[in-house]
Amino acid sequence: MTDSSLLAEERSSLSMPETPTLAHVARLAGVSENTVSRVIRDKGPIATETRRRVNDAIAQLGYVPNRAAGSLASSSSLIIGVILPSLSNIVFPEVLQGINAGLAGTPYRPMIGVTDYDLESEQHLISSLLAWQPAAIITTGFAHTDTARRMLEGSRVRIAELMDIDDRPIDLAVGLSHRQAGRAMARHLVNRGYSKIAYAGHDWASDRRAYARYQGLREGLGEAGLPLVAECRTEQASSTLEGRETLARLLAENTGIDAVAFSNDDMAVGGFMHCLAANISVPEDLALIGFNGLEIGQVLPKPLTTVLSNRFAIGKTAVEILLEDTKRPPDARIIDTGFSIIEGATA
Amino acid sequence: MTDSSLLAEERSSLSMPETPTLAHVARLAGVSENTVSRVIRDKGPIATETRRRVNDAIAQLGYVPNRAAGSLASSSSLIIGVILPSLSNIVFPEVLQGINAGLAGTPYRPMIGVTDYDLESEQHLISSLLAWQPAAIITTGFAHTDTARRMLEGSRVRIAELMDIDDRPIDLAVGLSHRQAGRAMARHLVNRGYSKIAYAGHDWASDRRAYARYQGLREGLGEAGLPLVAECRTEQASSTLEGRETLARLLAENTGIDAVAFSNDDMAVGGFMHCLAANISVPEDLALIGFNGLEIGQVLPKPLTTVLSNRFAIGKTAVEILLEDTKRPPDARIIDTGFSIIEGATA
DNA sequence: CTGTTAGCGCATTCAC
């Protein structure tokens, strides 16, 4: 403290730009460090006059709290750990946008990790994020390694599991029922009079929610007494390119299909491109339905019929609930952000 | 230290799951904390046997270093601050993917912030990220508020300014020359025999690089003795929807155009959709060229002619260079990741 | 309403 006690003077005489600490602010404001800390964190009663003096000192020095010190002392940080399966699929950046929106105006910052749909990788990220003693960890789905689950449950950190709600969360789940979404897709096609319905999808091993929608689709068709007449899947992750190729393959190998349900909008948009290139009239020759409600689907010459999943809302809602209470509540909570059919022109 | 000294015993008898610290590892390994710290950070000479004992203890206890404590003690953290203008435009998640790839296998984690193309907002984020004493801050472009620039220059933190290379960086710039990219677009159209060239763009105020490409385009046309015959811009951010509408407006207000250069691929794909809907043959009636080389452009019935910007490489390269040396080098460095024309079928 | 006293868990001097 011997040299730092000189900071205020030095600073006002514009010499050394040493970074100011609580102690400097306290000296300048003529109060104890503790009081400054209270003002900053808005904790406990503070005299209006004291608060003003402290805030003036903070402004004058351009003081910025050292987050590492704060985290160490309080054994909890203003970090929100965010674990996403991928960044290639625009859906997850949109979730992140929601998270970011929910964090706006708060001192919390997201620290991110990407698993590439790998649970081992998720486990490493969880461990590495817990090392920061974050206020919360936001991850995707209910599938975790045993170790990962133990780490999440064992920590006092708040946990949100996003996208899905068809299982029991550790703390908080925010998302929608993919099984119900799949059934809704089936019902929509059936109601429109299609009966030769096929499926074009992508890799299920990594994307469990896509599989849940597929199951829902089959259930929905079953309830209407209809079979799934054909299906074709790529081993790859979803993309417009894969969608285009998968539909081409599906149609090459089967005839008499009147509608195709896609695993998501990327695949469906790709499918639409195949139809354009192959001169197939949509929906007269072939109806298409996707899932997600991405912008690109709505800009096609015929807007894509699809199911809106509220990615932004999922991220934002999760953060809002997590920040309501830093302590994990006694029982887990599930928020259904729902879905809705977008009645486009392709089905 | 009174209670924690019991941890090792407690843990092995499976009672309290208190989180282990360096001290616990040290006791179990029968060495000093210092030595454990050295092993973990791989600093200074360590006897092979000692290293083994320490690593065993770490594994046995499931020790995970407290990052806040480490940051406080070393006054620098394993955080990389990442400031992006937006997440809606897939380009920036792709940069983030590159950053993430460059960080893979290191203990560094990205902490992110989104400016929405607002410099004031960038300034706040810089200040808020500096509070974590990050190893580096990665941001976009050369435009910053004076205060922001002062903060960046004043900190000992490494700084990368991404996407652009047409100005003097603070520490490191990684990207491409947007002016040259614009000129290349012009040259390509001219070489293909188009002479009635128009421009369809989006908001320049927020996206300075789009403006640089526009200027390059005009320069390139000028060098060929050609004028820009028409232009139309939306005040909105770029999107496929805006692209579709902007091209519609451009064509409604002008006749005789034979090629349109778009501000980016989102806009160009939207433009292509307009052509499909309006029955305009591409490229016979109208040629289209974009910028970025997004996947969606290559899945159109006719692959989009565009300019590939290496977003992933930009992020990855920046991280790799930043991690080479934690200290800012005496003079700034510029890495040109280049661009290349994708010869599609639309121009 | 405010000040005092102790650490938080590590990295960084130094010794040896």
Place this chain on the structure above:
DNA sequence: GTGAATGCGCTAACAG
């Protein structure tokens, strides 16, 4: 090659 001491800047009990 290893250990002992010191403090990073802040928050969390306590008093008063």
